[in-house]
Amino acid sequence: MTTAMLVSILMTLIAASTPLLLAALGELVAEKAGVLNLGVEGMMLCGAVAGFAVAFSSGSTALGLVAALLAGVAAAMIFAVLALSLGANQVATGLALTIFGIGASSLIGAGFVGRTVQRLGPVFPAALSEHPVLRVVFGQDILVYLSLALVAGVAYVLRRTRAGLILRAVGENDASAHAIGYPVIAIRYAAVAFGGALAGLGGAYFSLALTPMWADRLTAGRGWIALALVVFSAWKPGRLLLGAYLFGAVMTLELQAKAAGVAWLAPEVLAMAPYLATIAVLTMMSLGRKTGRLDAPACLGKPFSAS
Amino acid sequence: MNQPREQEVPPRLALAHISKSFPGVKANDDISLSVRPGEIHALLGENGAGKSTLVKIIYGVQQADEGTISWNGSPVSIPSPKAARRLGIGMVFQHFSLFDAMTVIENIALGLDEAVDREALKGQVAAILQSYSLPLDPEREVHTLSVGERQRIEIVRCLLQKPKLLIMDEPTSVLTPQEVERLFATLRQIAAEGCSILYISHKLSEIKALCDSATILRGGRVVATCDPKVETTRRMAELMIGAELRRIEHGRASGAGAVRLAVSGLSLPGAPPFGTDLREIAFEARAGEILGIAGVAGNGQAELLTALSGERPATAPDAIRLDGKPIGLEGAGARRTLGLSCVPEERNGHAAVPDFSLAENGILTARHRLPLAPHGIISRGAVRRFADGVIKLFDVRTTGSAAPARSLSGGNLQKFIMGREIGQQPAVLVVSQPTWGVDAGAAAAIRQELVDLAAKGSAVVVISQDLDELLELADRLCVINEGRLSTPRPVASLGIDEIGLMMGGIHGAGEQAEAAHA
Numbered sequence: 001m002t003t004a005m006l007v008s009i010l011m012t013l014i015a016a017s018t019p020l021l022l023a024a025l026g027e028l029v030a031e032k033a034g035v036l037n038l039g040v041e042g043m044m045l046c047g048a049v050a051g052f053a054v055a056f057s058s059g060s061t062a063l064g065l066v067a068a069l070l071a072g073v074a075a076a077m078i079f080a081v082l083a084l085s086l087g088a089n090q091v092a093t094g095l096a097l098t099i100f101g102i103g104a105s106s107l108i109g110a111g112f113v114g115r116t117v118q119r120l121g122p123v124f125p126a127a128l129s130e131h132p133v134l135r136v137v138f139g140q141d142i143l144v145y146l147s148l149a150l151v152a153g154v155a156y157v158l159r160r161t162r163a164g165l166i167l168r169a170v171g172e173n174d175a176s177a178h179a180i181g182y183p184v185i186a187i188r189y190a191a192v193a194f195g196g197a198l199a200g201l202g203g204a205y206f207s208l209a210l211t212p213m214w215a216d217r218l219t220a221g222r223g224w225i226a227l228a229l230v231v232f233s234a235w236k237p238g239r240l241l242l243g244a245y246l247f248g249a250v251m252t253l254e255l256q257a258k259a260a261g262v263a264w265l266a267p268e269v270l271a272m273a274p275y276l277a278t279i280a281v282l283t284m285m286s287l288g289r290k291t292g293r294l295d296a297p298a299c300l301g302k303p304f305s306a307s
Numbered sequence: 308m309n310q311p312r313e314q315e316v317p318p319r320l321a322l323a324h325i326s327k328s329f330p331g332v333k334a335n336d337d338i339s340l341s342v343r344p345g346e347i348h349a350l351l352g353e354n355g356a357g358k359s360t361l362v363k364i365i366y367g368v369q370q371a372d373e374g375t376i377s378w379n380g381s382p383v384s385i386p387s388p389k390a391a392r393r394l395g396i397g398m399v400f401q402h403f404s405l406f407d408a409m410t411v412i413e414n415i416a417l418g419l420d421e422a423v424d425r426e427a428l429k430g431q432v433a434a435i436l437q438s439y440s441l442p443l444d445p446e447r448e449v450h451t452l453s454v455g456e457r458q459r460i461e462i463v464r465c466l467l468q469k470p471k472l473l474i475m476d477e478p479t480s481v482l483t484p485q486e487v488e489r490l491f492a493t494l495r496q497i498a499a500e501g502c503s504i505l506y507i508s509h510k511l512s513e514i515k516a517l518c519d520s521a522t523i524l525r526g527g528r529v530v531a532t533c534d535p536k537v538e539t540t541r542r543m544a545e546l547m548i549g550a551e552l553r554r555i556e557h558g559r560a561s562g563a564g565a566v567r568l569a570v571s572g573l574s575l576p577g578a579p580p581f582g583t584d585l586r587e588i589a590f591e592a593r594a595g596e597i598l599g600i601a602g603v604a605g606n607g608q609a610e611l612l613t614a615l616s617g618e619r620p621a622t623a624p625d626a627i628r629l630d631g632k633p634i635g636l637e638g639a640g641a642r643r644t645l646g647l648s649c650v651p652e653e654r655n656g657h658a659a660v661p662d663f664s665l666a667e668n669g670i671l672t673a674r675h676r677l678p679l680a681p682h683g684i685i686s687r688g689a690v691r692r693f694a695d696g697v698i699k700l701f702d703v704r705t706t707g708s709a710a711p712a713r714s715l716s717g718g719n720l721q722k723f724i725m726g727r728e729i730g731q732q733p734a735v736l737v738v739s740q741p742t743w744g745v746d747a748g749a750a751a752a753i754r755q756e757l758v759d760l761a762a763k764g765s766a767v768v769v770i771s772q773d774l775d776e777l778l779e780l781a782d783r784l785c786v787i788n789e790g791r792l793s794t795p796r797p798v799a800s801l802g803i804d805e806i807g808l809m810m811g812g813i814h815g816a817g818e819q820a821e822a823a824h825a
Contacts, residue, residue, distance in 0.1 A: 162416070162422040165409075165413055165416060165417060166417065168406075168409070169406050169409070169417050172406040172407065172408050172409065173404075173405070173406050173407070175404075176403075176404035176405060176406060177404075177406075177417075179368060179388065179400065179404040180388060180404050180417060180418055181367070181387050181388035181389040181392070181420075297408075298407060298408060
């Protein structure tokens with residue numbers, strides 16, 4: 001394998017992993033606060049289409065990213081109002097949000113199918129970003145660096161700061177947190193909004209960075225993999241990074257195998273690989289639990305109402 | 308006490324005409340009381356008398372419908388617990404506000420309103436633990452701690468904030484006599500420094516020993532205010548329950564029946580990482596007797612109960628024999644069918660499923676011995692009759708057998724659980740902390756039922772940290788310490804000092820061990 005090939009594979013791997021990492025990190029924060037938002041796929045699609053539409057109309061990819069973030073938050077707020085304020089079942093609401101996101105993105109994106117926008121470019125000047133080897137490190141776009149910085153940031157906040165402690169407390173025991181005097185619902189709103197923002201950015205990565213051309217259902221179920229990654233990570237940001245890049249590697253493998261034209265393996269089987277890996281990892285995680293004590297936040301998915 | 312001067316100082320806390328209604332019930336009805344600076348004021352009342360609601364109003368968890376709260380003479384509103392703490396009100400809850408998956412120090416940090424540097428907090432906590440002689444490892448995760456240890460977290464959490472009014476909700480239920488004495492010394496010291504204490508307890512003797520005045524609630528109303536040092540405990544109890552208190556009647560032969568439960572050479576490693584190993588446990592419980600097992604929290608009580616209930620089978624069949632039959636390898640259901648019933652300490656989540664109705668909780672254990680679900684089909688009529696019967700017989704205060712278990716107060720749920728087990732007429736009943744957090748009237752009723760069950764020929768094993776209770780109930784008594792059980796001795800031959808010393812000595816050794824860890 002030549003260096004050029006290796007660099008190319010790594011570039012693909014990072015690009016495939018980044019949207020997973022963004023979306024999963026947002027969901028991790030929401031789940032740490034005790035909210036199970038299954039609408040990641042829907043929020044990603046909202047972000048993807050909003051980002052594309054704004055970037056297309058304004059010609060500014062940066063504005064597109066802002067729009068994607070806001071669209072993700074807006075979609076998350078639909079979920080928050082229903083599931084947090086009105087106490088609707090979180091699983092059902094999350095699924096509904098995904099269906100909504102699929103429909104809304106198809107509707108809004110109908111006029112954009114096949115159109116292209118300016119691709120999100122590398123951060124550093126060409127001397128670095130187009131270096132044949134160093135481009136692995138310096139040739140990435142802003143979202144790649146942001147996603148990595150956010151992993152460190154989220155890990156630090158959750159483990160080392162008071163805000164993180166309170167967030168975890170709300171997810172562990174909402175009734176106790178309320179009794180001590182923390183605004184459980186408000187904290188959960190914030191966590192869900194953060195999750196929506198990152199899911200929106202993760203979705204925009206598809207429409208603005210990976211394939212700067214609109215196609216229906218662009219995220220292709222990656223939101224579900226992001227959800228599985230959170231479980232895989234045992235709600236730890238460091239392991240989430242590992243998991244996202246592992247899944248990225250599986251997807252890269254699929255692309256490489258397709259490119260190399262592996263004749264004996266049907267392309268559909270290769271396309272299944274990331275999802276099969278999801279199932280395999282989740283199964284192994286369940287079998288690997290010796291203590292029987294789940295690592296999940298104790299109040300995950302439970303509605304809370306102050307009484 | 309200097310009466311005239313105290314009149315001039317405004318009360319630290321004064322409640323005037325506080326009322327609070329919930330759908331279907333008036334929890335507080337025109338309650339007025341005042342607490343002077345440095346006073347230890349008792350709040351007495353049965354389950355459902357409105358103590359919890361009143362305390363929640365003072366601590367800002369709930370808002371009163373009517374009435375005013377004055378703090379140092381000026382009216383205040385307390386919209387949140389944070390506001391309460393800002394005024395200087397601290398509270399130790401009966402149901403702990405703890406986070407199981409977090410460490411002790413993280414739990415303490417969560418209870419503080421402003422961020423404190425972790426190292427600085429550790430130092431403050433260590434100082435408090437030392438000055439009040441509370442053994443507690445700040446780095447342990449809460450789910451590994453016993454109930455007694457969990458309570459210490461709450462106490463430390465409050466003391467850190469140097470409160471002006473400290474609310475203690477049933478604080479001594481899980482402490483040994485020595486620890487209670489130490490806590491009282493601490494509380495007296497705090498009060499002497501000018502902090503008022505609102506002390507909620509069902510243990511009248513403690514209120515007598517500790518408190519300067521007492522407000523007695525019944526049915527949401529104040530029925531009396533008295534000086535507990537002057538009033539008799541019996542009179543206070545009667546005011547509280549509004550009827551004459553039943554005395555426990557030991558109307559039975561002297562427990563010399565056949566051996567019903569025989570345990571020998573029972574050893575089990577504790578659940579990692581912090582469980583206590585059971586070592587060579589051996590005892591017999593005979594028909595007609597109550598065997599008491601005393602000990603400080605976390606010395607193997609929980610492990611012993613799970614070993615007896617069958618949640619964790621023993622290593623050999625004859626380690627546990629029920630009426631001569633080896634059952635050491637049987638599971639919990641088989642043991643229940645044979646007549647060994649167990650009531651664990653934790654009511655919500657272990658003895659009962661919080662989100663299930665009382666009727667459904669009744670099925671869970673009673674189906675083994677009563678025809679509630681013949682051929683696996685639930686007989687709803689029989690289940691409801693059984694649950695209604697328990698509710699009636701044990702005076703469980705609830706809206707009915709369809710009420711979810713978690714809607715009941717701790718004491719009421721305990722009455723239901725005890726009734727459920729006793730109603731099955733087990734051959735052997737093992738019960739841990741039967742009256743923890745239960746008020747005097749209900750506790751007396753539960754104890755009487757235990758005595759009656761024994762009198763009918765069952766063997767009863769009571770695991771408790773409440774020595775007074777054990778001395779009142781038990782025929783023979785032993786102490787569990789670091790997973791070992793002492794030889795049972797007749798209670799008549801033991802004095803409270805002697806047992807207290809045994810437990811105290813054990814306790815001292817434990818403290819040294821913890822000091823060595825640190």
